[in-house]
Amino acid sequence: MKGSITFASVLFLFAACAYGQSPTAVPDADSRAVFATVSNWADAIMARDMKSLGNLFADDLVVTTYDGKTRSRAEELKMLEPKENVKTTSIKNVDLRVRVYGRAAVVTALTKMEFVISGKLATTSFRYMAVFVNNSGRWQLAALQTAAPPGP
Numbered sequence: 001m002k003g004s005i006t007f008a009s010v011l012f013l014f015a016a017c018a019y020g021q022s023p024t025a026v027p028d029a030d031s032r033a034v035f036a037t038v039s040n041w042a043d044a045i046m047a048r049d050m051k052s053l054g055n056l057f058a059d060d061l062v063v064t065t066y067d068g069k070t071r072s073r074a075e076e077l078k079m080l081e082p083k084e085n086v087k088t089t090s091i092k093n094v095d096l097r098v099r100v101y102g103r104a105a106v107v108t109a110l111t112k113m114e115f116v117i118s119g120k121l122a123t124t125s126f127r128y129m130a131v132f133v134n135n136s137g138r139w140q141l142a143a144l145q146t147a148a149p150p151g152p
Contacts (some may be wrong), residue, residue, distance in 0.1 A: 030100040034132055037099070037139040038107055042091040058133060058140040066126060066146045087141040090114040103134040104142075110149055125149050 027035070037056065044052035054077060061073035071079065093109040107130045115122045131143040 012093040018047045027098075028100070030105070030134075031091075031098050034100060034105040034107065034139050035096075037132060037141075038093065038096065038109075038130075041141065042093065045080060046088045046091055048080060048088075050077065050081065053077060053080055056141055058135065058142040059144070061141055062143045064146070065147045085118045087116045088113065089116055105134075105139065106130070107132060 014077055040052065041056050042051075044056060046093060056078065057073050059073060061076060063071040063076050065071070090113065092112045096109040097107065099106045108128065109126065111125050113123065113124045115124075127147045127149050129145045132139045133142045134140075
């Protein structure tokens with residue numbers, strides 16, 4: 001019995017930390033839905049699934065890149081279009097945190113990506129803060145700010 005309680009406690013702590021909440025908080029349905037949306041976003045980028053990306057992006061999406069430039073929804077979709085010589089092979093969100101505030105959610109993470117570009121492996125990493133909004137029961141990305149990660 002004691003082993004079951006310990007295992008359940010560890011499982012609860014892991015689940016709470018995975019959703020960026022304190023260990024005493026249980027992730028609610030909205031937090032889980034946003035977390036799933038972030039996972040779907042990564043999957044859609046890897047597959048270059050333009051229909052899914054279009055559904056995930058709010059009509060008024062604004063992306064601010066680490067160099068201070070901005071992109072619209074249309075520009076972001078154009079940038080993510082499939083390219084014959086580029087394949088995304090891995091997207092990992094580290095230190096992913098989800099905080100829901102009514103019909104809005106703030107997501108922060110360190111993202112590590114791997115690509116094959118013209119047959120050569122390339123990697124990048126960046127921190128991001130994303131704002132998702134709940135539009136008619138569907139979480140959509142409304143704003144994205146990226147930044148270079150600290151350190152070498």
